[in-house]
Structures are given as structure tokens and as C-alpha cells.
Amino acid sequence: DAGVTQSPTHLIKTRGQQVTLRCSPKSGHDTVSWYQQALGQGPQFIFQYYEEEERQRGNFPDRFSGHQFPNYSSELNVNALLLGDSALYLCASNQQGDTDTQYFGPGTRLTVL
């Protein structure tokens, strides 16, 4: 049983560019959440998707957007990249109604130059 998978593992972009990160949830999970983890900090909640809709959003600008597909996989898009967007982006999944059991993927390390 595959856990949460994310791609790519690492990514280097320049300021102003756009990036798309991908996440496949653990088998049987239908809810996906995205987190940003800056170096030396705890993860910060970006948003959560369920039934292909954004269910809740953290304190992130509109440059951060997402999508969930019918197979429950999800994408995180960031436009107009800033140096401060450099971070580890983590995806977590759970079954709707079982919010106490979330599994995290290995993350995508984004570097903005």
C-alpha cells in the first residue's frame, strides 16, 4: 500500500516564475492538505481540498492556488514566485471524518533564485 507521494522531489525556479507541485494521497484517502515548511520552522497550513473543492484556507496570498482531481490527487500552484517562497512543501492526506489520522508525504523542496 503506497503512502502519500509527491513530485517532484526538488525544484529550482527563478523569481516571477510559476510552479506546480503534485500529490497523490494514500490509498483510501479523499482529503488532501498542503503545508509550507520554511527552513527551521514548523509547517504552516496552506489549504485543504475535499470533493474537488477548497474546504479551508490558511493565511496565504492568492498566488497560492490548488486543485483536486476526481481520483483525489491534488496540485499546488504558486504564481509570481518570490524568494520567500523557498521552502519544503508538504502534502498530507486523510479520510474525511478521520482528521486525527493524517499521513504526510516526503515533500517537495522548492528553491527560488
Next chain:
Amino acid sequence: GDSVTQMEGPVTLSEEAFLTINCTYTATGYPSLFWYVQYPGEGLQLLLKATKADDKGSNKGFEATYRKETTSFHLEKGSVQVSDSAVYFCALTGSSNTGKLIFGQGTTLQVKP
């Protein structure tokens, strides 16, 4: 709003020493509490959890008790090993009940042989 405060690190211990990492929280309602561990270059792994007051979560020799009266969830282990070296995050589910996790800033543990 809801928040988590962890003791600052790094914490450096000798092998077989006793470990305590302090965690206190502020929350409305009755959150679930978690400890996650992050090994170098990896994502987050759930270490243990407690979903109501006075519950004790335990795993791999680690323990933490949900103390509502002191709003604390301190992590303890009786005898640490070199392999326990990692960053430990205390977290809670936010009051929205959607499973949004709010993390502390993390505590780095280094265990020396």
C-alpha cells in the same frame, strides 16, 4: 487563535539519557494533540497522538499525556538512542474541526553515543 509553543532547542543528550520536550498549547474547544517527528531530509511521521483530556499517547518508547488543566502535552522517553536524533513537532487540530494542523516551531534533538 489556536497556537502551540515548544521548548527551544537544540537539545543534546547522551545515549540512554531521559528526554523531555515541553509543549503547551492555546486552543478553543477540545483539540486533538500530536507529536510528529522529522528525520533529516524527510517528511513528517506521526509519532503519537491523544484525542481527549488525560489520554496518554505512546509509541516506540515515547509517551505524552494530554493535560487540559495545564494545557500541555510534553514528550518523554526514558532512554534515548542515537537513532532518535531528529526534529520533533508538537501539533494540534485547529478549532475548525477540518483537520487543519497547527504546529509548534520544532525542537531539534541530538543524541550522542
